[in-house]
Amino acid sequence: MSSLTTSAPAKPKTSWAGVVSLGLGIFAIVMSEFLPASLLPHIAGDLGVTVGAAGQSVTVTAAAAVFSALLIAVVLPRADRRRVMIGLTAFAIASNIMVALAPNLFLLLSARLLLGIALGGFWAMATAMAAHLVPPDHLGRALTVVNAGVALATVAAVPLGAWLGEIWGWRAVFVVAAVVGALALGVQAATLPHIMPTVVSGLRALGSTLRSGVVVVGLIAVLLVFGGHFSGFTYIRPTAESLSGIDAGGLALLLLVFGAASVLGTVISGPLADSALRAAVLVFPSVVGIGMLTMLLTGGSVLGCFIAAGLWGFGFGGLPTSVLSWGARAQPDRLEQIGALVVTVCNIAIALGAVVGGVLVDGPGASATLIVGGTAALLGAVILTSLRTTRPGPEQIQDR
Numbered sequence: 001m002s003s004l005t006t007s008a009p010a011k012p013k014t015s016w017a018g019v020v021s022l023g024l025g026i027f028a029i030v031m032s033e034f035l036p037a038s039l040l041p042h043i044a045g046d047l048g049v050t051v052g053a054a055g056q057s058v059t060v061t062a063a064a065a066v067f068s069a070l071l072i073a074v075v076l077p078r079a080d081r082r083r084v085m086i087g088l089t090a091f092a093i094a095s096n097i098m099v100a101l102a103p104n105l106f107l108l109l110s111a112r113l114l115l116g117i118a119l120g121g122f123w124a125m126a127t128a129m130a131a132h133l134v135p136p137d138h139l140g141r142a143l144t145v146v147n148a149g150v151a152l153a154t155v156a157a158v159p160l161g162a163w164l165g166e167i168w169g170w171r172a173v174f175v176v177a178a179v180v181g182a183l184a185l186g187v188q189a190a191t192l193p194h195i196m197p198t199v200v201s202g203l204r205a206l207g208s209t210l211r212s213g214v215v216v217v218g219l220i221a222v223l224l225v226f227g228g229h230f231s232g233f234t235y236i237r238p239t240a241e242s243l244s245g246i247d248a249g250g251l252a253l254l255l256l257v258f259g260a261a262s263v264l265g266t267v268i269s270g271p272l273a274d275s276a277l278r279a280a281v282l283v284f285p286s287v288v289g290i291g292m293l294t295m296l297l298t299g300g301s302v303l304g305c306f307i308a309a310g311l312w313g314f315g316f317g318g319l320p321t322s323v324l325s326w327g328a329r330a331q332p333d334r335l336e337q338i339g340a341l342v343v344t345v346c347n348i349a350i351a352l353g354a355v356v357g358g359v360l361v362d363g364p365g366a367s368a369t370l371i372v373g374g375t376a377a378l379l380g381a382v383i384l385t386s387l388r389t390t391r392p393g394p395e396q397i398q399d400r
Helices: 016-034 036-047 056-075 081-101 105-133 136-168 170-191 203-210 213-233 236-244 248-275 277-297 302-330 335-362 367-386
Strands: none
Touching: 016 081, 016 105, 016 136, 016 170, 036 056, 036 105, 036 136, 036 170, 056 105, 056 203, 056 335, 081 105, 081 170, 105 136, 105 302, 105 335, 136 170, 136 248, 136 302, 203 213, 203 335, 213 236, 213 277, 213 302, 213 335, 213 367, 236 248, 236 277, 236 302, 236 367, 248 277, 248 302, 277 302, 277 367, 302 335, 302 367, 335 367
C-alpha cells in the first residue's frame, strides 16, 4: 500500500472544546480498561471461572490495543477523523454494555477485545487530532488536556470500581462506564470538526517513519522509560512492604500520593513541552528514575517511601505528553504514524516491564525492580534528550 497525497483542506479553527472532548473520550476508555482490576473476584464468582481466567480480560484488551494503535490509520486511510474518533468511542460503549450482559467468559473476553480496539486506536490518533485543533506551538498543552484523562482514569478507576461494585454489583459498574462513554461521545459529536486526512496512509508510510534513525532510537528510549516504570510500579506493593513494612492503609495512602503527584506532572508537562521540549523529555523520565532509586535508598523509612512516591508519580504524570510531543516534533508530517508507534511501544513496554519485574521479584528480590527500572528510565531520558527534533512554526500544517 502506498501514500497518496490529496489536496489539503483548510485547517479547522482552534477548538479547545474539541480537545476537551478527546480528553473525556480517553478518560472513559482508560477507566473501562482498568475497572476489572477491582472487580475480578466478583466477575470470576459470577461467571464460575478462576480469578486468573477473569484476569485475562485485561490481557486481551492490551493485546488488541497494540494492534489497533499500529494499524488504525492503515485500515482507515481516507476516513473522516471525526467519524473515526466517534466510532471508537462507540466501540467502548458497546464493549461495556456487552460486558455487563455477558453470560460467560468467552463473550466477556470478546467484549474486552472490542475495548482494546477502541483504546489503541483512539489514543494513537489523539495526537494528530489535537494538532488539527490548536496552533502548533500549543500542541503540548492540548496533549496535557488529553492525557489528563489518562491520569484521572488511572487514579479513579480502581477505587471507584471497588466502591460501586460493592453497592450495585460488578455488572452495574460497567453500565456506569457505558454512560460515561456516552457523555463523552455526545461532547465529541458537538465539538469535533470534520477532518479529512491530507495524506492517505498505508503500510509504506508507517515503514517510512520507521526508517528514520531518530525515530527508532527514540522509540527504544520510550521503551526503556515506560518499561522501567512498569517493572517497578507493577510490584510496588511487595516492594514497599519489604522495604518499609508499610501496612495496607499506608499503602493506599502511598498510592494516593502517587496519583496526586501524577496529576500535577500531567498539568505541568504541556506548557513545558511547548516551550522547552528537551527539558521535558529530560526532567520527567529522569524524575521517574530518581523516584524509584530514592524509594530504594530511603526504603527503610515510611516517610522516605512517600517522598519517593511523590517524585515517581510526578515524573510518570508528565511522560505521555512529553513523549508524544517529542514524536510530533520528530515526525511533524506523519503525526498519525508516529502517534501509533509511540502508543504501540508504550503498550509493549507495559507487558515487558511486568514480565521483567516479575522475574526480578521472584529472583534477586523486590528491590531489584527499583534498581533496574530506575536505571532504565534514566538511560531513556539521556537518549531522548540527545535526539534532535524540529521546532514547529505557526505556518506548519500538521499531518500533511
